[in-house]
Amino acid sequence: MPKNTTEPNSEEAYAYTPGLKVKEFEVVTKTRRLPLIGEVLVKQGQEVDFDTIVARTKIPGAPIMLRVADLLGVSTNDVPKFLTKKIGDKLQKDEIIAKYSPFWGLFKKEIKTSETCTLENYSSATGQCVLRCEPIPVDLVAYMKGKIKKILPNEGVIIENEAAYIQGIFGIGGERNGEIAIIAKSPDEIITPEMITTEHKGKILIGGSLATLEVLKKATEVGVKGIVVGGIRSVDITQYLGYEIGVAITGEENIPLSLIATEGFGEMRMSDKTFKLLSKFAGEKAAINGATQIRAGVLRPEIIIPIRKGTVIKKTEVSNETVKGMRPGTPIRIIADPYFGEIGIVSHLPVDLVKVETGALVRVVEIRLGNRNVVVPRANVEIIEE
DSSP, X not given: OOBOSSOOOOTTOOBOOOEEEEXXXXXXXXXXXXXXXOEEOSOTTOEEOTTOXXXXXXXXXXXXXXXXXXXXXXXXXXXXXXXXXXTXXXXXXXXXXXXXXXXXHTSOEEEEOSSSEEEEEEETTTTEEEEEEOOEEXXXXXXXXXXXXXXXXXXXXXXXXXXXXXXXXXXXXXXXXXXXXXXOSSTTOEEOGGGOOGGGTTEEEEOSSEEOHHHHHHHHHHTXXXXXXXXXXXXXXXXXXXXXXXXXXXXXXXXXXXXXXXXXXXXOOOXXXXXXXHHHTTXXXXXXXXXXXXXXXXXXXXXXXXXXXXXXXXXXXXXXXXXXXXOTTOEEEEOSTTSTTOEEEEEEOOSSOEEOTTSOEXXXXXXXXXXXXXXXXXXXXXXEEO
């Protein structure tokens, strides 16, 4: 627990801190960039859907090392004489790349390729040939439905759209899209496997306070694309993935669905605003991404629901709470141990620096968590932007 080195001297102190967004209206922009230089397939101003391929490239195939000298039983210097192909030649599967017929042709030694590839190089020093497998095509999809705002030549695009935008505190799984289906009757209801049916295949399920391991297994079996709930138990995530996962960075897990916890770990009631907003867009198609990065370069899991033309919404730019910053009475969420995921109310913002357990002097915030007060560095909290 941090220890105060000075007495707080201003009840009117306030501070700005970034917050999670739960907004019915947001102009969302997404930069979609290829991992390597490639070809952009769309035009500026073009409307794209979630799965529209906006750019394409190819990444080099894996190398195959062939010990030609050893396989033929010849000296390393003699390898070039027995190659049937030149550098740069393309070979089909089972095509002969080198052959040797000793003892006046009484014996034949041949080396064939195991798959389609290209002869990239050979070394007279080692007697090895380097084959390169076929390039692997990479398609970059839009992820978010919207309009192409800008073309990034040979790299990708920037997409823009008006959407409802919700950020969670933690998630796993990558980019997916599907129709929103509300399966909980209230934000504090625990999801059970029985709530998930074959009708939910390909959909994003909105629950209440908790999704258990059994729910994740049932959702996987049915073919659910995503689950959004208030809380998730870390032990269930570990058992579902088969290994322990940290909260520093996620999103690359090899799983068939994406999971987002909007409030934290354990059984946690989803905020009323989040539940009501998601319920309002039931039946609409949304993009979801569980990728989370807590450390430098914070990345939050997100739900993006493009607003259909003609839908009546309340357009707000930035909440008053965000503009004013954090002050006594502001609801906040803690984003670091030992109180990770807990929600409380700012009770006081000391102006002077405070020494924490590490010995560093930092600015802190006093938070009311239920019936107790805790003190944490301001860098470890965030307000919820609405």
